[in-house]
Amino acid sequence: MYFVLTALRAGPLHGHAISKSIKELSAGRVQPSVGTLYGILERLNERGVIIVDREETVNGRNRRYFRITDEGQALVEAEARRMQEAASLVLRPSST
Amino acid sequence: MTAVPQGGTLERRYRALLRAYPRAYRTAHGDELLDVLLESADPGRTVPVPREAWGLLAGGVRSRIVHLATGNPWKDGLHLGVTALAAAQVAALLPYAGALPLWTAASALALVAVLRGWMWAAIPLTLVVGMKAVAIAGGQQIFDLTMLPVYPSHLGDRALFADSDPYVVAGGYAVALAGLGVLAARGRPLRVRSWWWCAAVVAAAWSGPQWMAEESTFPLSLSRMAVEAAAFVLATAGGYLARDYRWALGAGIYLAVASGDLAAHSAELTRQHLAYWAVLAVLALGAAGAPFRQRRHCLH
Numbered sequence: 001m002y003f004v005l006t007a008l009r010a011g012p013l014h015g016h017a018i019s020k021s022i023k024e025l026s027a028g029r030v031q032p033s034v035g036t037l038y039g040i041l042e043r044l045n046e047r048g049v050i051i052v053d054r055e056e057t058v059n060g061r062n063r064r065y066f067r068i069t070d071e072g073q074a075l076v077e078a079e080a081r082r083m084q085e086a087a088s089l090v091l092r093p094s095s096t
Numbered sequence: 097m098t099a100v101p102q103g104g105t106l107e108r109r110y111r112a113l114l115r116a117y118p119r120a121y122r123t124a125h126g127d128e129l130l131d132v133l134l135e136s137a138d139p140g141r142t143v144p145v146p147r148e149a150w151g152l153l154a155g156g157v158r159s160r161i162v163h164l165a166t167g168n169p170w171k172d173g174l175h176l177g178v179t180a181l182a183a184a185q186v187a188a189l190l191p192y193a194g195a196l197p198l199w200t201a202a203s204a205l206a207l208v209a210v211l212r213g214w215m216w217a218a219i220p221l222t223l224v225v226g227m228k229a230v231a232i233a234g235g236q237q238i239f240d241l242t243m244l245p246v247y248p249s250h251l252g253d254r255a256l257f258a259d260s261d262p263y264v265v266a267g268g269y270a271v272a273l274a275g276l277g278v279l280a281a282r283g284r285p286l287r288v289r290s291w292w293w294c295a296a297v298v299a300a301a302w303s304g305p306q307w308m309a310e311e312s313t314f315p316l317s318l319s320r321m322a323v324e325a326a327a328f329v330l331a332t333a334g335g336y337l338a339r340d341y342r343w344a345l346g347a348g349i350y351l352a353v354a355s356g357d358l359a360a361h362s363a364e365l366t367r368q369h370l371a372y373w374a375v376l377a378v379l380a381l382g383a384a385g386a387p388f389r390q391r392r393h394c395l396h
């Protein structure tokens with residue numbers, strides 16, 4: 001979910017673009033299946049963390065573009081700070 | 097953008113996997129998922145990637161469960177409990193269909209009425225079948241002349257209600273009727289339930305492989321236990337995934353009636369009976385507690 005929200009900070013994206021962005025952001029470590037990705041998108045949408053920005057029809061198929069909300073933006077930034085603080089406990093220079 | 101091939105083997109196979117999702121979701125978003133699946137696929141690929149196939153199946157089941165958790169949970173939970181009782185009542189009569197064709201058919205019709213949400217049709221059917229069942233369990237005659245004891249023609253090996261207390265049989269039908277009455281009084285349309293309940297009836301009716309001592313005076317069918325345990329596991333999974341207590345309510349109603357049957361045989365219970373009850377009770381408690389589990393952080 002963290003990577004989904006991080007991907008959407010760049011602007012509204014559709015499912016395939018989110019999937020590609022997650023792969024790039026995580027250097028290939030995170031590659032959710034389409035079923036898993038859409039499960040995450042539906043849950044984030046239900047919680048108001050993302051919303052559907054617009055819908056387009058491509059190749060005769062509907063395509064939803066998702067956008068991060070202010071609440072989602074605040075959430076992902078708070079999570080990034082929490083991880084940074086946790087990482088600093090291990091990675092800060094030794095005082096000895 | 098990659099050109100998405102239309103109507104190929106891979107598309108057909110992904111479409112088949114998408115059937116794991118509820119129809120409403122498929123109609124609204126099935127093509128969108130298919131679009132992403134095909135865009136992500138390697139050129140020339142005809143077999144779905146196993147990771148994607150598993151993701152679709154797991155996502156579909158989860159989506160189905162979440163879609164079921166809509167509407168009034170109390171009413172739907174009561175309907176679930178009544179459906180389970182109606183299915184168990186047909187399962188009890190099914191092995192004796194040869195001797196009691198009319199009553200078995202009436203019980204099956206009552207189940208169909210419950211599945212379709214036709215409470216006003218289910219009430220009289222359940223009432224007359226219940227009266228007949230209690231009469232047979234008590235060795236009485238009502239409505240028509242029945243040769244007692246009633247022996248099975250298939251699926252079972254013991255006489256009908258040979259091990260059942262008439263009060264317990266009456267209690268099961270009374271709970272079902274009370275539930276039907278409440279649902280009928282509420283008046284609003286009920287969810288149409290799956291025909292899979294009919295498959296559960298056949299499995300529960302079978303006396304199953306021998307697993308209890310032959311001298312046991314209150315044998316439990318292994319197949320019936322398997323069906324009940326599977327249904328209770330689904331109830332727990334439903335409560336966990338959807339954070340909804342409707343499945344716990346249905347399981348609780350069924351467990352209360354099943355416990356009454358065990359309590360009536362308290363002097364004859366073995367460790368196997370107690371283990372059976374404990375499994376159902378633990379699963380029912382799991383279903384009751386799962387909706388109230390602590391909500392994890394939104395991003396985890």
